[in-house]
Amino acid sequence: MTSEEWARWRRDVDLSGYDDRWARMAAAGRNPHGEVDFVMRLAPAAVLDAGCGTGRVAIELARRGVEVVGVDLDPELLGVARTKAPDLAWVEADLAELDLGRTFDVVVAAGNVIGFVAAADRAAAVAHAAAHVAPGGRWIAGYQLRAGWPTLTDYDGWCAAAGLELEARVATWDGEPLGETPDYAVSVHRRPG
Numbered sequence: 505m506t507s508e509e510w511a512r513w514r515r516d517v518d519l520s521g522y523d524d525r526w527a528r529m530a531a532a533g534r535n536p537h538g539e540v541d542f543v544m545r546l547a548p549a550a551v552l553d554a555g556c557g558t559g560r561v562a563i564e565l566a567r568r569g570v571e572v573v574g575v576d577l578d579p580e581l582l583g584v585a586r587t588k589a590p591d592l593a594w595v596e597a598d599l600a601e602l603d604l605g606r607t608f609d610v611v612v613a614a615g616n617v618i619g620f621v622a623a624a625d626r627a628a629a630v631a632h633a634a635a636h637v638a639p640g641g642r643w644i645a646g647y648q649l650r651a652g653w654p655t656l657t658d659y660d661g662w663c664a665a666a667g668l669e670l671e672a673r674v675a676t677w678d679g680e681p682l683g684e685t686p687d688y689a690v691s692v693h694r695r696p697g
């Protein structure tokens with residue numbers, strides 16, 4: 505399930521303008537693909553975009569030659585993704601129950617997905633996402649560190665329970681170091697093998 509917070513956000517958002525934010529970033533000379541650049545440093549062949557929304561990350565990964573699958577439980581957002589990239593694989597599913605029967609070099613959750621999963625489902629969402637990470641592969645998630653959202657200690661515990669080891673943690677998708685009091689973290693966990 506998604507959180508109440510996400511449900512509120514969805515009620516208020518104008519879907520037709522949802523992607524404009526990234527277009528505005530590009531127009532302002534800022535990089536709208538920090539997440540994809542980050543993932544591409546690992547040179548993955550196959551990536552699962554967990555909580556793909558309108559497909560922003562998955563579509564750019566595919567454009568760079570990666571095999572991608574996008575998963576989200578919101579049919580409307582997935583509809584936008586399908587319209588933009590009908591040839592890509594889009595799956596409507598709850599991360600907390602996901603079972604695609606295969607693994608990926610990287611599973612990435614960009615854009616606060618973990619925080620927007622309902623609190624009771626977050627551990628299961630991490631476990632099910634992690635189950636899709638191949639041996640030697642990575643689970644990468646970036647989310648804000650704010651009240652009511654998972655602490656890094658909780659998050660690392662869920663990852664460890666899923667057999668993943670913390671490999672790196674930075675403050676932004678551009679790789680800036682984590683400061684003393686971070687308000688955002690990008691965490692990279694690796695499945696040994």
Ligand SMILES: C[S@@+](CC[C@H](N)C(=O)[O-])C[C@H]1O[C@@H](n2cnc3c(N)ncnc32)[C@H](O)[C@@H]1O
Pocket residue numbers: 505506507510554555556557558559560561575576577578581597598599600613614615616617620621622625629
């Ligand atoms: C802020 S959006 C980020 C979308 C996309 N990753 C991006 O960066 O543009 C958060 C996404 O998480 C999805 N989400 C939240 N809870 C989920 C769950 N339990 N299973 C699958 N997707 C979920 C929402 O539907 C939404 O698309």
